[in-house]
Amino acid sequence: MTKMKRRTFTHLAASAAGLSVLGFPMLARAKGANVVVIGGGFGGATAAKYLKRFDPSINVTMVEPAKSFVTCPFSNTVIGGLNPIGRITHGYDGLRKRGIKVVHDKAAAVNAAGRKVRLAGGATLSYDRLIVSPGIDFRWGAINGADASIAGVMPHAWQAGPQTVLLRRQLEAMPDGGVFVISPPVNPFRCPPGPGERISLVANYFKRSKPKSKIIVLDPKKKFSKQGLFKEGWAKLYGGMIDYRNLDNDGQVVRVDAGAMTLETNFGDMVKGDVVNFVPGQRAGKIAQSSGLADKTGWCPVDQLTFASRLLPNVHVIGDAAIAAPMPKSGFAASTQAKVCAAAVTALLSGRAVSKPKFVNTCYSLIAQDYGISVAMVYDFADGKIIKVKGSGGLSPSGASDAFHGQEADFARGWYDSITADIFG
Numbered sequence: 287m288t289k290m291k292r293r294t295f296t297h298l299a300a301s302a303a304g305l306s307v308l309g310f311p312m313l314a315r316a317k318g319a320n321v322v323v324i325g326g327g328f329g330g331a332t333a334a335k336y337l338k339r340f341d342p343s344i345n346v347t348m349v350e351p352a353k354s355f356v357t358c359p360f361s362n363t364v365i366g367g368l369n370p371i372g373r374i375t376h377g378y379d380g381l382r383k384r385g386i387k388v389v390h391d392k393a394a395a396v397n398a399a400g401r402k403v404r405l406a407g408g409a410t411l412s413y414d415r416l417i418v419s420p421g422i423d424f425r426w427g428a429i430n431g432a433d434a435s436i437a438g439v440m441p442h443a444w445q446a447g448p449q450t451v452l453l454r455r456q457l458e459a460m461p462d463g464g465v466f467v468i469s470p471p472v473n474p475f476r477c478p479p480g481p482g483e484r485i486s487l488v489a490n491y492f493k494r495s496k497p498k499s500k501i502i503v504l505d506p507k508k509k510f511s512k513q514g515l516f517k518e519g520w521a522k523l524y525g526g527m528i529d530y531r532n533l534d535n536d537g538q539v540v541r542v543d544a545g546a547m548t549l550e551t552n553f554g555d556m557v558k559g560d561v562v563n564f565v566p567g568q569r570a571g572k573i574a575q576s577s578g579l580a581d582k583t584g585w586c587p588v589d590q591l592t593f594a595s596r597l598l599p600n601v602h603v604i605g606d607a608a609i610a611a612p613m614p615k616s617g618f619a620a621s622t623q624a625k626v627c628a629a630a631v632t633a634l635l636s637g638r639a640v641s642k643p644k645f646v647n648t649c650y651s652l653i654a655q656d657y658g659i660s661v662a663m664v665y666d667f668a669d670g671k672i673i674k675v676k677g678s679g680g681l682s683p684s685g686a687s688d689a690f691h692g693q694e695a696d697f698a699r700g701w702y703d704s705i706t707a708d709i710f711g
């Protein structure tokens with residue numbers, strides 16, 4: 287990746303999802319069509335809001351079991367004790383005020399032939415088009431001893447909410463001099479820079495409150511997102527506190543023993559932690575599996591122009607669940623895809639041609655409260671697929687000043703506030 291030239295990036299980003307979606311010409315309307323959205327997270331809530339914005343005549347119903355949404359972005363700041371859980375919790379009143387019907391229930395089944403969604407509570411919703419953004423499910427059982435029951439002892443905290451709070455409480459209860467073990471998942475997974483940020487902000491908490499403590503990372507991969515920048519920050523801020531082991535260096539977990547609080551590695555070591563954050567491998571959310579939207583990879587193949595499922599008619603899949611590579615599985619990506627998908631659905635319902643989209647993604651990570659790093663990219667659509675725009679985006683430069691990293695941390699907070707206001711406001 288080239289180093290980020292911020293002016294080039296900003297210019298490209300402005301012409302990306304922003305203009306192609308927000309400048310969408312409203313020529314014909316979908317005249318009271320029904321669109322159901324499954325999931326009220328980054329993808330689903332954005333899709334619901336933008337459908338209504340693009341065409342107020344569409345009846346939009348969003349199905350989401352939770353009364354409020356706790357974001358994974360910035361959840362590492364809660365785990366590191368920098369923010370309370372309330373800072374990352376958002377209600378759905380903003381969407382209701384815009385005329386979206388928010389139904390707090392769980393989608394239990396999709397009948398694509400009959401264009402119906404059955405809810406766990408027994409009701410049935412009919413649709414002309416369905417948008418599905420259920421996020422991730424875990425591949426429990428892929429590693430010996432790692433079934434769903436261990437999450438109460440070894441929280442994954444890879445879906446924000448009670449798991450985030452549990453991991454924070456465990457860290458608070460851990461004595462100074464204790465060991466925190468974290469095992470990130472195999473690829474592909476939600477938020478590639480997420481483990482690096484979590485390691486950083488736990489180290490930041492230990493440095494402030496439990497300086498004799500250690501962190502052991504057991505990573506089943508050879509390398510991780512923004513590795514050079516994270517390692518540079520760790521060396522600068524946390525000295526020898528972090529013992530990072532990768533696939534070639536004893537990092538692969540082959541067995542989990544939640545009773546003994548140990549992870550056994552492929553080299554035969556038993557690594558014991560006072561707090562263990564085991565993050566399992568992932569796949570598309572359960573409803574995508576049970577309704578036949580996912581293929582044998584566990585993820586959902588889509589037409590990357592409209593996000594229409596390649597497996598079920600009149601159904602679109604966005605966000606982490608969709609195969610949208612080379613875009614990463616991020617909240618920003620999910621939200622950008624949602625806008626593109628909402629524009630495509632609006633066009634399809636009113637018989638207009640679908641516009642060629644552009645996409646943008648930025649992932650900020652905090653290594654400390656005032657030390658941020660980022661990766662950014664603009665994406666185009668060509669030859670039937672999403673492609674990276676050459677020369678756009680890139681990484682924060684290595685060897686940057688403290689002032690630069692302070693500014694990146696401010697950008698991270700600004701990004702969080704603006705994207706959550708855009709989605710839930």
Ligand SMILES: Cc1cc2nc3c(=O)[nH]c(=O)nc-3n(C[C@H](O)[C@H](O)[C@H](O)COP(=O)(O)OP(=O)(O)OC[C@H]3O[C@@H](n4cnc5c(N)ncnc54)[C@H](O)[C@@H]3O)c2cc1C
Pocket residue numbers: 324325326327328329330349350351352355357358359360361362391392393394419420421422443444445476477480481484571572573604605606607615616617618619620648649650651
């Ligand atoms: C630690 C961590 C840090 C992260 N940091 C960032 C970051 O800084 N920037 C960034 O861009 N991304 C970040 N991410 C990634 C981001 O959280 C995800 O990529 C994003 O949430 C994906 O959006 P989604 O709509 O696919 O899923 P989600 O946002 O998870 O939304 C899915 C929703 O669907 C609902 N749902 C599931 N099944 C059903 C059903 N059957 N019926 C009805 N509703 C259902 C769920 O309750 C949930 O609310 C981070 C992730 C983690 C784990």
